[in-house]
Amino acid sequence: MTDKRTPLDFDAIRAAAVGNYVSTIFPAAGISFSKPAHQHQPCPMCGGSNRFRCDDKRGEGTWICSQCGAGNGFMLVEQYTGLDVYETNKLIAGAIGLDATSTVTDEQRAQWQSQQVERETAEKAEKRQARIDAAARAESIWDNAKPATDDHPYLLRKNVSAIGLRQDSSDNLIIPMQYYNVTTQATTLVNVQTIAADSEKLFLKGGLVSGAYFTIGNSPMFSAGVILICEGYATGATVFDAMSYSLPVIVAFNAHNLIPVAQAIRAQHPDHRIIICADDDSATAHKMRDKDISEGKEPKPLVEYNAGIYKAQQAAISIAGEMVTPRFDVLDIDKDAA
DSSP states (O other), X not given: OOOOOOXXXXXXXXXXXXXXXXXXXXXXXXXXXXXXXXXXXXXXXXXXXXXXXXXXXXXXXXXXXXXXXXXOHHHHHHHHHOOOHHHHHHHHHHHTTOOTTOOOOHHHHHHHHHHHHHHHHHHHHHHHHHHHHHHHHHHHXXXXXXXXXXXXXXXXXXTOOOSSOEEXXXXXXXXXXEEEETTTTEEEEEEEEEEOTTOOEEEOTTOOOTTOBEEESOGGGGGGSEEEEESSHHHHHHHHHHTTTOSOEEEOSSGGGHHHHXXXXXXXXXXXXXXXXXXXXXXXXXXXXXXXXXXXXXXOOHHHHOHHHHHHHHHHHHTXXXXXXXXXXXXXXXXXXX
């Protein structure tokens, strides 16, 4: 049977859709948000509570869900409606006033391109200003905080000491986050991580996280020629203690930050032996793979579900370093030491 569907200019439709996803296209597709699009809220696809947000970068309707993954506006409409590529384009075209008979001029294409450049420029400027503001807040928070004590509930629960940490007036632990600029070779405070008594961890909104790190130890320790890198503070403090306070430990804060942090440390110490101490998330990995299988999805290799191991491996490879997986269970401490 011959497909008699009317031809559509997919490129023109997608270009015209930019900037219209949140206001026009999503509502036309039946996708609604319970909060402003950029805030965490229930996912329109999986329904997971507080898992989804639509940051709409470059006006492309980009979104992130901790359960469903991430994508752009076209993908969200396609997945939400279950339509094929043609029908998804047709729906979007109708929402923004284009159809098969519409004639898209060169002037329109140029206008859309210009608007896209303007959006990207504005987003970059906004992001840069947010980072500057967060860095200023971080410096103020750090300067006004007092030295942390070892009896903080989080530290007691993790059985670690406060090494170089401070506490604010609400008794949140404050961990400074430093960033090394390869071009200027300067290291500056760009953000802080706060850890509440109930273990809730937060970064300053808009602050730089990628590539930012915290160092446990002092400068003379680097002369030993070995540097250890891990994810969270509690893991780092535990490793630091296990090494008898003799080797510096770098805290990257999360698995996805291991690669940029490892690269920043390698840039500063090209001849050092750098060892990534991986968090083994094997229990979570098995659950995630089993879920994919139960949903009829083709499962990935098990290691790719294990962010702690997978990202540590990638970080080690990217800097010609090494990776180890510390065994906390033999030390009679909380295995979930991050």
